[in-house]
Amino acid sequence: MLQYVLRRLLVAVPMLLGAMSIVFFAMRILPGDPCVSMMGDQATREALADCTRNLGLQRPLAVQYADYLWRSARLDFGNSLRQGYPVSEYIARMFPHTLILVLSSAVVAALVGIPIGIVSALKRRSPLIDYPLRIIALLGLSMPVFWLGILLLIVFSLRLDLFPLIGGGDLEGALHMLRTGEAFVNPGDFLAAVGDVLHHLTLPALALGFTLAATISRLSRSAMLEVISQDYIRTARAKGQLERAVIYKHAFRNMMVPLLTIVGLFVAVALTGTVLTETVFTRPGLGKMLVDAIGARDYPLAQGAITVFTMTIIFVNLVVDMLYAVVDPRITYR
Amino acid sequence: MAISRRAAPLDLGVALPGEEGRRSLGGHLRRWLPIAIGLVMAAAMILLAAAAPLIAPLSPSAQYADAVLKGPGAVERHLLGTDEFGRDVLSRIIWGARVSLQVGLASVIWGFLLGVPLGILAGTRGGIVETAIMRCADMLMAFPTLLLALIIVTALGGTLVNEIMAIGIALTPNFVRLARSLALTIREQDYIMAARALGSRQLRVMARHVFPNALYALVVVATLYIATAIRTEASLSFLGLGIPPPTPSWGNILSEGRQYIKCCPWITTFSGLAIMLAVLAFNLVGDALRDLLDPRLRGE
Numbered sequence: 001m002l003q004y005v006l007r008r009l010l011v012a013v014p015m016l017l018g019a020m021s022i023v024f025f026a027m028r029i030l031p032g033d034p035c036v037s038m039m040g041d042q043a044t045r046e047a048l049a050d051c052t053r054n055l056g057l058q059r060p061l062a063v064q065y066a067d068y069l070w071r072s073a074r075l076d077f078g079n080s081l082r083q084g085y086p087v088s089e090y091i092a093r094m095f096p097h098t099l100i101l102v103l104s105s106a107v108v109a110a111l112v113g114i115p116i117g118i119v120s121a122l123k124r125r126s127p128l129i130d131y132p133l134r135i136i137a138l139l140g141l142s143m144p145v146f147w148l149g150i151l152l153l154i155v156f157s158l159r160l161d162l163f164p165l166i167g168g169g170d171l172e173g174a175l176h177m178l179r180t181g182e183a184f185v186n187p188g189d190f191l192a193a194v195g196d197v198l199h200h201l202t203l204p205a206l207a208l209g210f211t212l213a214a215t216i217s218r219l220s221r222s223a224m225l226e227v228i229s230q231d232y233i234r235t236a237r238a239k240g241q242l243e244r245a246v247i248y249k250h251a252f253r254n255m256m257v258p259l260l261t262i263v264g265l266f267v268a269v270a271l272t273g274t275v276l277t278e279t280v281f282t283r284p285g286l287g288k289m290l291v292d293a294i295g296a297r298d299y300p301l302a303q304g305a306i307t308v309f310t311m312t313i314i315f316v317n318l319v320v321d322m323l324y325a326v327v328d329p330r331i332t333y334r
Numbered sequence: 335m336a337i338s339r340r341a342a343p344l345d346l347g348v349a350l351p352g353e354e355g356r357r358s359l360g361g362h363l364r365r366w367l368p369i370a371i372g373l374v375m376a377a378a379m380i381l382l383a384a385a386a387p388l389i390a391p392l393s394p395s396a397q398y399a400d401a402v403l404k405g406p407g408a409v410e411r412h413l414l415g416t417d418e419f420g421r422d423v424l425s426r427i428i429w430g431a432r433v434s435l436q437v438g439l440a441s442v443i444w445g446f447l448l449g450v451p452l453g454i455l456a457g458t459r460g461g462i463v464e465t466a467i468m469r470c471a472d473m474l475m476a477f478p479t480l481l482l483a484l485i486i487v488t489a490l491g492g493t494l495v496n497e498i499m500a501i502g503i504a505l506t507p508n509f510v511r512l513a514r515s516l517a518l519t520i521r522e523q524d525y526i527m528a529a530r531a532l533g534s535r536q537l538r539v540m541a542r543h544v545f546p547n548a549l550y551a552l553v554v555v556a557t558l559y560i561a562t563a564i565r566t567e568a569s570l571s572f573l574g575l576g577i578p579p580p581t582p583s584w585g586n587i588l589s590e591g592r593q594y595i596k597c598c599p600w601i602t603t604f605s606g607l608a609i610m611l612a613v614l615a616f617n618l619v620g621d622a623l624r625d626l627l628d629p630r631l632r633g634e
Contacts, residue, residue, distance in 0.1 A: 018473035026489045125364075138621070142614035144565055146572050147606030150592065154599045272478040276569055280592075291573050294488050306485060314476055 004325055012318045017069070019310045024068050027303050028061065055081075055300075068303075077304030082296050087304035091286065095308075096175060097168045098285040101208065101277065102270045104201055108209025109216050109266075116213070117220025118255075122247065124225065133217070140214030145273050149207040149280035156203060166282035169193075169200035204281045208273045212266065216259075223258045227251045260324060264317035271309055365626065372618025379612050383431040390425040394582045397421055403598045415600045417591065423601055426582040427608050433571075433583035434612055437497055438564040442556050444502030449509025450545070450552060456510065457517025458540050468514065471507040479504045483566050487575050494577055497570060501563050512555055516548040523547075554627055558620030561613045568609045584609045 035051035036043070043051075052058050055078075056067065071077065077087035116133050123129040157165045174193035177183040183190035227233065228251055236246045275287030282288070286305055293301035382389060392411065398420035401408075406415040406423075414424040456467040474482065479501070486500035520526065521544065529543050570576040571585020579586050584605050591601025 014469070015473055015476055018469070019476040022473065022477075023485065026485045138614065138617060139610070142561070142565075142617050143610050144568055144572075144606065144613070146569070147588065147602070147609060150588070150595060150602045150606065154595055154603075158596050158599075268478045272480045275480065275484075276572065279573060290484075291575075294484070295574065302488070306481065309481060310476055313478070317476075 005322060008318060008321050012314055016311065016314050019314065020069060020072060020307060021065075023303060023306050023310065024065055027299055028064075072307055077307065078300040080293075080301045081298045082301070083298075087300050090289065090301065091304055091308055093172070094284055094286045094289050096171055097283060098271075098274050098278070098287060100171070100197070100201060101204055101274055101283070101285060102267070104205035105208035105212060105270060105273070105277075106266070108205055109212035112210065113213035113216025114220045114259075116217040118224050118247075118252070120217065121221045121224035121228065134221075137214045137217045137221075140210055141218070143211060143214075144276070145207055145211045146276045146280045148211060149204065149277060152203045152207055153281070163203050164200055167200055168283040168285065169197035171197050200283070204277050204283055207280070208270065208277045211273065212270060215269070216266075219262055220255065220259060223255045224251065226258070227254045230254070257324075260320065263323075264313070264320040267316040268313045271313065365622075368618050369622040369626075372615050372620075372622060375611060375615035376619055379431055379435060379615060382428055383435045386429050386432055390422075390428040392422040392425045394426045394429040395421065395580055403594060405598070406600050414604050415598065417587075417598075417601050418594060423587070423604055426587050427584065427605055430582040430584045430587055430605070430608065431612070433494065433577055433581065434564050434567055434609070436494065437501060437567040438560045438612070438616070440498045441501035441563045441567075442505065442559045444498060445505030445509050445559065446552070446556055448502065449506040450513045450548075452506075453510040453513025454517045454540050454544050454548065457514040458521050458536065458544055464514070467510065471510040474504075474507040475511075477504070479562060480566050480569050483570060484573070484575060487570055492570070492576050492578055497567060497576055500570075501566050504566070505559050505563065508559065509552070509556075513548060513552060516551055517544050520544050520547050551627060554620060554623040557616055557623060561616035561620065564612050564616065565609070584612075 035048050035055070035057070039047060039051060056064060059067075075088050077091070079085060080087050080090055083090065116137065120130050120133040120137075125131075153165060156162045170193045174183075174190065174197055177186070177190045177193065233246060233250055236250045237243075241249075271287070274285055275290060277283070278285040278288035279291055286308060290302060290305035290309070293299075293305060391413070398409075398412075398416060400420070401412055401416045402420040403418055404412060404416045404420075406413060408415065412422050412424070414422075414427070416422055417426070452467050452471075456464040477485070482504040483497075483500040486503060487496055490496040490500065517540075526539060526543055529539050534542070567576060567583070568585035568588070571583045572589045574586075574589060576585055577583050579590065587605040588602050588609070591598070591605065595602055
């Protein structure tokens with residue numbers, strides 16, 4: 001087991017290094033001088049020289065690269081060109097917003113997708129159940145999350161006025177109250193803040209969750225189909241077990257193993273989804289921050305955001321690989 | 335690098351002869367209806383894009399000052415309404431099909447041309463060549479398609495060619511992986527051994543034996559990636575990083591219409607619908623073709 005863990009870690013480190021190199025060099029081959037594009041053509045020569053020095057762009061590329069890697073390892077991404085304060089601070093403020101969006105959409109996706117997939121597999125080829133469900137899944141898969149988001153906004157925010165049009169709610173306030181212990185002194189205020197956050201979260205989580213549910217339902221359908229054709233299911237049925245027990249006790253648990261392996265993939269897709277979802281709902285978060293940073297040509301901020309995205313994806317994949325070994329002991333013996 | 339990719343290798347078999355004859359009418363319908371619908375939809379999209387100048391009722395850039403932000407049918411000549419400059423939404427969507435399909439098809443071809451030779455080389459040669467190619471593919475796989483395309487488009491600038499390049503490169507690692515896994519199975523076949531025994535060189539084995547045998551499965555999966563490419567293009571345009579306005583693309587029509595969802599939801603609704611239908615068409619075709627190929631999912 002230890003050997004397996006070490007081997008996984010050894011694979012993850014060069015991957016992270018490679019991915020970060022891609023980010024670094026992609027940002028460096030950007031056409032034009034970042035200082036010029038940031039300050040405009042009218043900037044004085046002194047101001048430009050100042051900016052170049054501040055960003056360390058006058059140093060050799062190799063030095064800049066080594067510096068970037070060393071700083072990133074300490075989660076130091078320099079200062080934002082526009083806002084002026086450290087990128088890591090900005091990321092730390094945005095991360096919780098993106099995290100709750102990913103988690104809540106994962107809950108929506110699992111609650112909608114897994115049951116649909118199971119029912120669809122058990123009622124395979126039934127024209128009234130399997131086919132309509134598969135068509136819905138295919139539509140969900142083809143529907144861009146930003147379009148679904150806009151449709152939800154049109155109906156539930158603009159027409160019915162049930163949910164806010166923009167913003168992420170007072171997440172910072174709620175977290176601050178938790179940290180300082182104020183949440184326990186004034187539970188009313190805390191609950192109000194949490195309610196506000198949930199109110200802002202509902203539509204984005206539904207939009208992202210539904211599009212992800214389509215993938216989940218297709219995967220759980222094929223996982224379930226694979227499992228129910230196994231010998232142990234036939235054995236369970238031959239023993240005279242109730243169909244319900246066969247499905248819930250034998251099939252469901254084994255179906256979760258292949259599903260677990262796609263969590264890594266899921267996180268990658270969900271994080272991409274947050275870029276679009278946060279933009280549609282004008283929600284604060286890493287994805288919106290990245291798009292805004294690119295639009296404003298704020299390179300340190302964009303670089304920091306992409307690095308954090310990549311780190312998260314590689315880290316989650318690593319954790320999933322480990323979890324997989326725990327769930328399925330055969331893995332470590334290969 | 336998730337284990338799933340190795341634990342579940344793509345299982346693409348070849349259809350068994352003789353099975354066709356035993357199928358009922360319902361069975362045939364079930365098999366061919368999705369492909370037929372998908373093919374008709376995809377063909378319609380391609381026709382729409384190719385013949386946009388003939389089909390579009392009005393010019394996509396003509397501005398009608400008397401019909402700014404008019405709803406569908408409010409002015410007779412604008413079937414799907416107009417946008418904030420008084421441009422005809424239907425004509426813009428028809429012209430937008432050009433961008434979406436061009437990017438969708440060209441970027442998949444580009445990714446195919448880059449990825450398949452590398453994947454076949456990795457699978458057939460093995461050893462350090464395989465390790466080097468696969469580690470590079472893994473590195474690119476760490477980025478989701480949209481994120482990688484976004485980085486490249488940001489670096490190169492949003493033009494049609496750059497967008498095609500960016501999405502193509504973002505799709506490449508997928509083709510590398512698939513081509514390698516197919517080559518791994520194919521290289522164990524007797525006919526490869528026979529070709530080698532007859533003195534064929536490595537390059538000839540790869541080009542004449544491995545590639546043609548992998549082609550069918552590769553093309554099927556490529557169809558599914560057209561759907562991914564179209565969605566990625568729309569997403570980039572939506573984020574304002576794709577082809578810059580005023581060139582109509584479905585993503586930027588939708589993005590521009592976003593400011594007017596309160597008064598004029600038709601702009602976003604119809605352009606989004608176009609994206610969904612295009613993605614759906616290629617998903618349908620790709621899915622159905624894959625089901626036909628995959629023996630595990632074919633009739634019991």
